[in-house]
Amino acid sequence: MDKLELKAYGKINLGLDVISKRPDGYHNLDMIMQTVDVYDDVILTKIETDGIVVKTDTTILSNGKDNLAYMAAMSLMEEFGIRQGLEIKINKRIPIAGGMAGGSSDCAATLMGVNRMFDLGLEKEELMERGVKLGADVPYCILGGTAIARGIGEILTPLPAPPKCHVVIATPPVSVSTAFVYGNIRPDKITRRPDIEKMVNAIKEQDLYQLSELLYNVMEEVTVPKYPIIQDIKDIMLEDGALNAIMSGSGPTVFGLYDNREKAEKTVEVLKAKELTRQLYLTKFIQ
Numbered sequence: 001m002d003k004l005e006l007k008a009y010g011k012i013n014l015g016l017d018v019i020s021k022r023p024d025g026y027h028n029l030d031m032i033m034q035t036v037d038v039y040d041d042v043i044l045t046k047i048e049t050d051g052i053v054v055k056t057d058t059t060i061l062s063n064g065k066d067n068l069a070y071m072a073a074m075s076l077m078e079e080f081g082i083r084q085g086l087e088i089k090i091n092k093r094i095p096i097a098g099g100m101a102g103g104s105s106d107c108a109a110t111l112m113g114v115n116r117m118f119d120l121g122l123e124k125e126e127l128m129e130r131g132v133k134l135g136a137d138v139p140y141c142i143l144g145g146t147a148i149a150r151g152i153g154e155i156l157t158p159l160p161a162p163p164k165c166h167v168v169i170a171t172p173p174v175s176v177s178t179a180f181v182y183g184n185i186r187p188d189k190i191t192r193r194p195d196i197e198k199m200v201n202a203i204k205e206q207d208l209y210q211l212s213e214l215l216y217n218v219m220e221e222v223t224v225p226k227y228p229i230i231q232d233i234k235d236i237m238l239e240d241g242a243l244n245a246i247m248s249g250s251g252p253t254v255f256g257l258y259d260n261r262e263k264a265e266k267t268v269e270v271l272k273a274k275e276l277t278r279q280l281y282l283t284k285f286i287q
Helices: 068-079 102-117 124-131 138-143 178-184 196-204 208-214 220-226 229-239 261-274
Strands: 003-021 027-047 052-056 085-091 146-151 155-159 166-171 244-247 254-258 279-283
Touching: 003 102, 003 138, 003 196, 027 102, 027 166, 027 196, 027 279, 052 068, 068 085, 068 102, 068 124, 085 102, 102 124, 102 138, 124 138, 138 146, 138 155, 146 196, 155 196, 166 229, 166 261, 178 220, 196 208, 208 254, 220 229, 220 244, 229 244, 229 254, 229 261, 254 261, 261 279
Parallel strands: 052 085
Antiparallel strands: 003 027, 027 085, 027 146, 146 155, 166 254, 166 279, 244 254
């Protein structure tokens, strides 16, 4: 196999709670993660020259050794003594630094792709064990679908597919530092938290309305006051018929769930007209 084309899917957080700060500086989380049909293209090609070459269609991302896809390929190729040159081309659609795990998804796709391309024979669980060393969201991005994520995000419990709906994803033209959000959140001061167990029950019972009502992300308490455009987008989604709308991850991407495609399409048109977003998608959940 000389060339392999993969889809690296983004994620949203249907519920996100920050439980406590750990001695290692990370935070213990309680989340429900969901894959959505917004993806980057990751294209792996064997090349004649030595080493790993990364190419992206954006100047924002590094093409060097600090790119997560590069790190993923290098980690497996060094472990298994692979000397073949490899080109990794990434076409970005997932918002960069948008709270949708785009970098982690590219990393996960590269791990899975290198495993296939060079017939390494690693099982999904073995790839997930390696992936967590590269990023907390990488194991989930390998697993995909719907899952409870605990610990730093690496303790995963798969869930059944949630009820079908239309999902509007909107990323405003602001950059949010994940370090800023985690540095300013105070787990012991959080007064409202998502009820993850109730959300799990709503998913199992295929109750879109109960699930939508329960959506909540505690990180909004830090991010929204600093970036009020996030609240502006949420308000438009709710006014135009979203069952609920919240921020994904540490932001700034916002998503709304809809039971009616026409309402979702109207929201997209309003957000376009108001020029509140740099990326905007009408999409769906995938497993």
